[in-house]
Structures are given as C-alpha cells and as structure tokens.
Amino acid sequence: AQSVTQLGSHVSVSEGALVLLRCNYSSSVPPYLFWYVQYPNQGLQLLLKYTSAATLVKGINGFEAEFKKSETSFHLTKPSAHMSDAAEYFCAVMDSSYKLIFGSGTRLLVRP
Amino acid sequence: DTAVSQTPKYLVTQMGNDKSIKCEQNLGHDTMYWYKQDSKKFLKIMFSYNNKELIINETVPNRFSPKSPDKAHLNLHINSLELGDSAVYFCASSQWQGANTGELFFGEGSRLTVL
Numbered sequence: 001a002q003s004v005t006q007l008g009s010h011v012s013v014s015e016g017a018l019v020l021l022r023c024n025y026s027s028s029v030p031p032y033l034f035w036y037v038q039y040p041n042q043g044l045q046l047l048l049k050y051t052s053a054a055t056l057v058k059g060i061n062g063f064e065a066e067f068k069k070s071e072t073s074f075h076l077t078k079p080s081a082h083m084s085d086a087a088e089y090f091c092a093v094m095d096s097s098y099k100l101i102f103g104s105g106t107r108l109l110v111r112p
Numbered sequence: 113d114t115a116v117s118q119t120p121k122y123l124v125t126q127m128g129n130d131k132s133i134k135c136e137q138n139l140g141h142d143t144m145y146w147y148k149q150d151s152k153k154f155l156k157i158m159f160s161y162n163n164k165e166l167i168i169n170e171t172v173p174n175r176f177s178p179k180s181p182d183k184a185h186l187n188l189h190i191n192s193l194e195l196g197d198s199a200v201y202f203c204a205s206s207q208w209q210g211a212n213t214g215e216l217f218f219g220e221g222s223r224l225t226v227l
Contacts, residue, residue, distance in 0.1 A: 032213075032214050034214050041220070041221075042220055042221075043202055043204070043218030043219050043220050043221055044155075044202070044204075044216070045217075045218065046214075046215045046216070049214055090155065099160070099168060100157070100214060100216060102155040102156075104152070104153065104154055105153040105155075107153075
C-alpha cells in the first residue's frame with residue numbers, strides 16, 4: 001500500500017532563508033506524488049505534482065520538488081522564504097484506486 | 113465565484129443531534145469527495161462519488177451518509193453525533209478518476225464542534 005511520511009511537524013525559517021520540507025514515500029509501483037498547501041482557515045490547494053515525467057518539478061509561488069527514486073523522497077524546497085509562505089504543507093501519493101493518501105502535514109513558520 | 117463551496121462553515125451542536133453539511137462545485141467535475149481533518153491536521157478520505165455514484169467508501173461509521181443529488185452536489189448527513197466527530201470536513205472535486213491527475217479542488221471546510 002502506498003503511503004507518505006513527512007519528517008517534522010513544524011519547520012521554522014527566517015524570511016529569505018531556504019525552505020526544505022521533507023517527504024518520503026512508500027509505493028510498490030511508480031508513484032504519483034503531490035504537494036498541497038493549506039493557508040489558515042482555507043482548503044488545500046495544489047502546489048505541484050510529479051507524474052513520472054521530469055524528476056524536478058516546479059510549482060506555484062517559487063516552490064519546487066525533486067523526485068529521487070533511490071531515496072524514495074520528494075522533498076519540497078524554495079530558495080527564499082517569504083512571510084506569506086507560512087502555512088501547512090501536505091505531501092500526498094495517489095494509490096492504485098486513484099485515492100490521494102496524505103501525509104500528516106508540516107507547519108512552516110517564517111520569522112521576520 | 114467560489115469553485116467549491118460548503119455550508120455551513122461553522123457548526124456547533126450537542127451530542128446525539130443530526131446535522132448536514134452541503135457542498136456544491138461549479139467546475140464541471142465528475143468526481144466529488146468528503147475528507148475529514150482531525151485536530152492534528154491529519155486528512156483522511158471518507159467518501160467519493162463519481163457522477164452521483166458512490167465509488168469510495170472508507171471505513172466510516174454508518175451514521176455518516178453522503179448523498180449526491182447530481183454531479184455538482186455532494187452532501188454529508190451525520191446522525192447521532194458523537195464527540196469524536198468534531199473535526200473540519202472538507203469537500204473536494206476533481207475530474208473523473210480515470211483522467212485524474214490528482215489535482216483536487218477543495219472547499220474552505222466546515223468546522224464541526226460536538227459538545
């Protein structure tokens with residue numbers, strides 16, 4: 001069964017610093033992987049997705065993620081954090097019945 | 113014009129009551145979902161409907177009954193509410209799963225508090 005694990009329930013960075021949010025997946029088949037963002041009191045919205053094309057995926061708001069099969073990872077990065085990036089971030093994998101299985105989320109805090 | 117809209121946004125009720133949450137999407141999608149997000153932010157799928165037909169029914173108590181009058185609407189009715197039902201319930205929609213790229217469009221959530 002497919003699953004994702006997000007390391008770190010909270011990540012705190014200074015404004016302008018690198019953002020790195022970690023996600024490892026478990027899948028017996030080539031996975032479809034996703035990052036979603038949830039701003040306070042809002043629903044989730046798609047940041048980016050990997051569907052077996054290019055391993056480096058660019059998303060909205062300057063975020064990108066790299067699929068590394070050897071490490072079973074799909075970490076999310078952004079070179080320079082902005083205050084508006086403060087939110088909850090969810091990694092997800094699509095299972096064989098097309099359901100999205102979400103990780104437990106990582107709260108990103110951005111310090112001024 | 114909100115793509116996926118849920119009502120009500122907040123719901124406070126007593127144990128044992130029955131309540132409903134409504135969801136509508138204007139994206140022309142065929143598939144709609146209900147997700148439950150608990151107090152630890154863990155998000156779990158409950159149900160999925162495609163074109164009014166139930167296609168995913170996770171291990172959810174039968175006190176929860178979804179209803180889809182048409183493909184643009186998916187409502188959630190909960191009988192005999194319990195304290196553990198307190199959560200944020202998200203409605204979402206997507207294209208039909210056969211063409212599903214995994215992009216779900218979420219509503220803003222309905223926060224249910226059971227006292």
